[in-house]
Structure formats: structure tokens, C-alpha cells
Amino acid sequence: MAKVRGAVVVENEVCKGCNLCVVACPQDVLSLNKEVNSKGYHYSYMMNPEACTGCTNCAMVCPDNCITVYRVKQANVA
Amino acid sequence: MDELQLADIIKPENKVYGKSKIMTDTPMHYCYGCSHGVVHKLIAEVIEEMNIQEDTIGIAPVGCSVMMYYYLDIDWLQAPHGRAPAVATGYKRTNPKKYVFTYQGDGDLAAIGTAETMHAVNRGENIVMIFINNAIYGMTGGQMAPTTMIGQSTSTSPHGRDVEVNGYPLKITELIAQLPGSAYxxxxxxxxxxxxxxxxxxxxxxFENSAKNIGTSFIEVVSTCNSGWKLDPVESNKWMEENMFPFYPLGDIKDSVHDDVEKYSVQKNKK
Structure with a gap:
């Protein structure tokens, strides 16, 4: 069975840590970082990267346009 | 099969969603979690998909989104408070092949600019009007707007909006749907x-309607103002669902072309 793997890249300096992507993620991949960026915001990061399916929900609700989503289909994975 | 590493997934050919090319690299000045950013992004994506970057003119309002011209790489005009539909009318009439849209908040469109809004729609101008309704004056510090909910506390109605003193929230989208000039x-x-x-x-x-010359298209976006409401972005969304959606229900209100003008026009006497 084919498996879909995804990854998101968050622009740390643009992210304002609004938490909307964390709530929108159906796989609980994203979380807010304990570290802060140069403006003092707890930016979003992939806490659990294996679970990401690249569904783009996080990027859809992101008000600051700082999420880019990548997706690959892995063939023949049990 | 070996497990994929992140570096194998993050490659340009695997990209499925990213920032639109119409968006500039300027970081937005909006508060964290503000709905303005999402709507800006959607407009940029639509312009990119329709390939109309060269032919689109936005009319920026007064309000938080006044500096929208920094964020979308298209041509812009900035109108005085509430007068965006009037400016858009002039631009569209002199350049009928261009796509003209206004982007206004509730203080701009539903308060000071009510007359311009109603008359532009009633004339059936072929423009797109995008109305961000967050039930508060966000930029000036959270004062009561015409669209503020009953009982909602703001800095000028600290004990909640009282109907006897302040009247009812304004459903301007429903009013506009009554006008024959509106198409969508x-x-x-x-x-x-x-x-x-x-x-x-x-x-x-x-935007597609704008090219068909069938009348004004009007989109209200019920949105949040977490700074004005004094809530965090996730709580604001919940507050909006619980309190605003019953009064401002989502969905299409009108989707039609011009009413038949000849049906209503005065019949000339035939001899």
C-alpha cells in the first residue's frame, strides 16, 4: 500500500506563534517551540514529523503565510 | 524500503503548497492570528491562478488593512475612509477591462461608508467588494462598531452593547442582497x-463575475479580532462560532444575474 509522507517548513522569523496551525493539524504534528524567534514569538515547529501527511491544513489557516508544505507518495510500504 | 528522511521530502519538486508569488516578502504588521492575513493570501492565490496580476487594481481602505498595498504585488489605490466603492467605481468605469476590488473592514464599509456601499451596489458596478466583519473597530483600540454583537463588551460599551442605547447589529450583507445591482x-x-x-x-x-459584467459581487468574511476581543486566536475562533455565526449565518445569500431591468422600467406609450 502506498503511504503518503509530508513535511512542513515554517519560516521561524515570520511566524507569530498564533497556534492556529497547531489546532488545525489533524495528525498532531505541529507544536509551538519553547524557543523564541528574534521578535519573541514561540514559533511553530514539527514536533512529530513522522505523522505528517502533507494535507496543507496548517498552511491554509496560517495568517502569516510562513508555512510551506511538501508531500511524497511512497509506493509499496506495508 | 528505507524510511524517508526529511531532507528527501523537502525538495522543490515535492512542494504542494507555499506562499503565493503575488505576496511580497514584507512581514505583515497584523496581530498574531488575525484573519486579515488569511484573506490577503486567498486574494493573492486567486489572482495568481487567474493570471490577472497585471490587470488587477485593489482599493485599500482605512483601518487595519490600510497597508495592504505593502503585501500584495498588484496596483493599488488608497481611498479615504469608507469611500473605496466610489473610487472603485471611477476606476472601473474608465478601465472597464480591469479587475477592480475593494477590501474594507466593518468600520469602513458598514459605518462611515454605508452610503457609498449601498449606492455602488445599487448602480450594479462590476467590482468585487470584500468585507471583513470582525464586530469591532480593531485599529483604533476596540471601540463598538455597527456590527458589534448584542451584549459584547468593547472599550466604548464596557458593560456590553445595549439595544436600547446602541441599537441592533447591522446585517449589511442581507441589505445588499436586496438590491437589484448585486449579482453574488x-x-x-x-x-x-x-x-x-x-x-x-x-x-x-x-473575480470571474467581475469579467462577466453582471453586477457587484460582495463577499463578507466573518473574522476575528483577538486583540480587540481580548482573547487568544484559538479562543477567538470559538467565540466567533458561538456568538457571531447564529446572527451572521454563513453561506450564499444571493447568486444571480441582474434582475430583468426591462420588467421594471416604465413602459413607453405606444401609438
């Missing part, structure tokens, strides 16, 4: 991925 009137929201996708379809339809 809808109310959307951008708080979940599903509603964001629906809102994008509505914006796309509105």
Missing part, C-alpha cells in the same frame, strides 16, 4: 481549513 452576495469565514477553501472559491467566483 455571500458570507464566508476563514477559521478552519474547510471554510478557508470555501472562501477561496467564493473569491474566485467573484
Amino acid at each position: 452576495v455571500t458570507r464566508q469565514s476563514v477559521h478552519t481549513p474547510a471554510t478557508v477553501r470555501k472562501c477561496k472559491k467564493a473569491i474566485r467566483k467573484a
Whole structure:
């Protein structure tokens, strides 16, 4: 069975840590970082990267346009 | 098969979603979690998909989104408070092949600019009007707007909006749907991925209507103002669902072409 793997890249300096992507993620991949960026915001990061399916929900609700989503289909994975 | 590493996934050919090319690299000045950013992004994506960057003119309002011209790489005009539909009328009439849209908040469109809004729609101008309704004056510090909910506390109604003193919230989208000049009137929201996708379809339809010369397309986006409401972005979304959606229900209100003008026009006496 084919498996879909995804990854998101968050622009740390643009992210304002609004938490909307964390709530929108159906796989609980994203979380807010304990570290802060140069403006003092707890930016979003992939806490659990294996679970990401690249569904783009996080990027859809992101008000600051700082999420880019990548997706690959892995063939023949049990 | 070996497990994929992140570096194998993050490659340009695997990219499925990213920032639109129409968006500039300027970081937005909005508060964290503000709905303005999502709507800006949707407009940029629609312009990019329709390939009309050269032919689109936005009319920036007065309000938080006054500096929208920094964020979308298209031509802009900035209108005085509430007068965006009047400016858009002039631009569209002199350049009928261009796509003209206004982007206004509730203080701009539903308070000071009510007359301009109603008359532009009533004339059936072929423009797109995008109305961000967050039930408060966000930029000036959270004062009561015409669209403020009953009982909602703001800095000028600290004990909640009282109907006896302040009247009822204004459903301007329903009013506009009554006018024969409007072609497409809808109310959307951008708080979940599903509603964001629906809102994008509505914006796309509105821009397509603009080329068909069938009247004004009007999109209300019920949105949040977490700074003005004194809530965090996630709580704001919940507050909006619980308190605003019953009064401002989502969905298409009108989707039609001009009413038959000849049906209403005075018949000339035939001899």
C-alpha cells in the first residue's frame, strides 16, 4: 500500500506563534517551540514529523503565510 | 524500503503548497492570528491562478488593512475612509477591462461608508467588494462598531452593547442582497481549513463575475479580532462560532444575474 509522507517548513522569523496551525493539524504534528524567534514569538515547529501527511491544513489557516508544505507518495510500504 | 528522511521530502519538486508569488516578502504588521492575513493570501492565490496580476487594481481602505498595498504585488489605490466603492467605481468605469476590488473592514464599509456601499451596489458596478466583519473597530483600540454583537463588551460599551442605547447589529450583507445591482452576495469565514477553501472559491467566483459584467459581487468574511476581543486566536475562533455565526449565518445569500431591468422600467406609450 502506498503511504503518503509530508513535511512542513515554517519560516521561524515570520511566524507569530498564533497556534492556529497547531489546532488545525489533524495528525498532531505541529507544536509551538519553547524557543523564541528574534521578535519573541514561540514559533511553530514539527514536533512529530513522522505523522505528517502533507494535507496543507496548517498552511491554509496560517495568517502569516510562513508555512510551506511538501508531500511524497511512497509506493509499496506495508 | 528505507524510511524517508526529511531532507528527501523537502525538495522543490515535492512542494504542494507555499506562499503565493503575488505576496511580497514584507512581514505583515497584523496581530498574531488575525484573519486579515488569511484573506490577503486567498486574494493573492486567486489572482495568481487567474493570471490577472497585471490587470488587477485593489482599493485599500482605512483601518487595519490600510497597508495592504505593502503585501500584495498588484496596483493599488488608497481611498479615504469608507469611500473605496466610489473610487472603485471611477476606476472601473474608465478601465472597464480591469479587475477592480475593494477590501474594507466593518468600520469602513458598514459605518462611515454605508452610503457609498449601498449606492455602488445599487448602480450594479462590476467590482468585487470584500468585507471583513470582525464586530469591532480593531485599529483604533476596540471601540463598538455597527456590527458589534448584542451584549459584547468593547472599550466604548464596557458593560456590553445595549439595544436600547446602541441599537441592533447591522446585517449589511442581507441589505445588499436586496438590491437589484448585486449579482453574488455571500458570507464566508476563514477559521478552519474547510471554510478557508470555501472562501477561496467564493473569491474566485467573484473575480470571474467581475469579467462577466453582471453586477457587484460582495463577499463578507466573518473574522476575528483577538486583540480587540481580548482573547487568544484559538479562543477567538470559538467565540466567533458561538456568538457571531447564529446572527451572521454563513453561506450564499444571493447568486444571480441582474434582475430583468426591462420588467421594471416604465413602459413607453405606444401609438
